[in-house]
Amino acid sequence: xxxxxxxxxxxxxxxxxxxxxxxxxxxxxxxxxxxxxxxxxxxxxxxxxxxxxxxxxxxxxxxxxxxxxxxxxxxxxxxxxxxxxxxxxxxxxxxxxxxxxxxxxxxxxxxxxxxxxxxxxxxxxxxxxxxxxxxxxxxxxxxxxxxxxxxxxxxx
Numbered sequence: 001x002x003x004x005x006x007x008x009x010x011x012x013x014x015x016x017x018x019x020x021x022x023x024x025x026x027x028x029x030x031x032x033x034x035x036x037x038x039x040x041x042x043x044x045x046x047x048x049x050x051x052x053x054x055x056x057x058x059x060x061x062x063x064x065x066x067x068x069x070x071x072x073x074x075x076x077x078x079x080x081x082x083x084x085x086x087x088x089x090x091x092x093x094x095x096x097x098x099x100x101x102x103x104x105x106x107x108x109x110x111x112x113x114x115x116x117x118x119x120x121x122x123x124x125x126x127x128x129x130x131x132x133x134x135x136x137x138x139x140x141x142x143x144x145x146x147x148x149x150x151x152x153x154x155x156x
Contacts (some may be wrong), residue, residue: 006050027052028141053086060085066126
């Protein structure tokens with residue numbers, strides 16, 4: 001009898017989390033990107049990201065882990081112990097740092113030199129670690145950034 005009651009309690013509790021929890025993924029866009037330290041083998045960047053919450057519950061987090069791809073090629077990784085709350089049907093802007101290696105920069109230069117390019121695409125994926133006891137919130141968003149001048153060819 002105790003086992004059945006425990007199972008019923010667990011099913012009810014986890015079922016309630018689904019009903020009241022998030023239904024749509026958050027959207028993450030790059031608001032700004034600046035180099036902060038450029039070394040021969042490693043580069044560090046400061047990135048500002050905008051987190052959009054399309055759900056009717058606040059999302060509190062106390063850490064973020066992410067990977068950034070540019071033009072479909074891995075570019076940089078980052079972590080942050082920053083904490084914040086993305087309000088329900090709202091947004092939050094956070095600053096994070098990321099690191100990239102020389103090989104990633106060389107691949108991007110090679111891609112830009114291949115031909116005309118009016119923009120670059122990016123994909124940022126990762127997770128927000130929840131400040132409460134509900135684990136984490138995954139995200140996987142893509143976007144496009146226009147290149148001033150509109151061409152990746154030298155001399156254009």
